[in-house]
Amino acid sequence: MSASIAHETTLFAEPIFSVGAFSVTNSLLTSWIAVLIIIIFSIALRKKLRLIPGFLQNIAEMVVEQGLALADLVTNDRKISLKIFPIAITIFFFVLINNWIGFFPGVGSIGFIQQHGGHDVFLPLLRGGTADINTTLALSLVAVVGANIFGIIALGVWNVFNKYINLQILASIPRKIMKDPMIVVTAPINFFVGIFEIIGEFAKIASLSFRLFGNIFAGEVLLMSMSMLVPYIVPIPFLFLEIFVGVIQALIFSLLTIVYFTIAATSHGHEEEHESHHEEKEDPVPAHS
Secondary structure, eight states: OOOOEEOOOOSSOOEEEEETTEEEEHHHHHHHHHHHHHHHHHHHHHHTOOSSOOHHHHHHHHHHHHHHHHHHHHHSOHHHHHHHHHHHHHHHHHHHHHHHHTTSTTTTTOEEEEEETTEEEEEESOOOGGGSHHHHHHHHHHHHHHHHHHHHHHHOHHHHHHHHSOHHHHHTHHHHTTTOTTHHHHHHHHHHHHHHHHHHHHHHHHHHHHHHHHHHHHHHHHHHHHHHHSOSSTHHHHHHHHHHHHHHHHHHHHHHHHHHHHHHHHTTHHHHHHHHHHHHHHSOOOOOO
């Protein structure tokens, strides 16, 4: 009697092969395919650039113009948008392709049999990259850490450091205590607010990664469950719904990346204005006699 073959949906990505100590999972393999698709499309578009644009160039130009217009709504500055947009659009297409690739015919159903725990288990060769928490966590780290690096480039190391560990506000207490006694209370509060900003950065990483992972993984489980219950007609509306969700999730992730980069580059503007206002108070213009 032949043993039954289990086909389990797991939270973790399954390893397909190893290169030395490095294990290649099915979600990592899918992510590489997504990167390859982006590279091939970029090279094809570059070779077809003309003064009179063709169909592919028209579509690309429309996407870039609409994307930049959307970025401008967040940054309110085309110069900042032009700096952030290449990263945001790359993340958008990488996430979108990974979201959609899990719905292609054969993805999830082509694989091999492996012995596990005394019984045969089917391992799919490909799995949507964003249905793996490791992929979404890596993307979130790129967005949040990249935003802080962008802030350092825009504002300098000292300003970004003081955003989190505000030594400047503590150092200003002896200088301002005579004119503003309340600084003894407000300065320590502002210092600890900076400490909470560090916690906020970790919260951004968790929020970005789990939101994307949860939506895409849940969609794949839903489609698989519906396909097992009613294989033909019923899953089709859910498939179109998940395609739409894939676009929305990619758009949200890229827009939040733009938001984080913009905040990192401009978050100290109000503080600098506040400091200059205090300087004006300390050195008032003498009244005319």
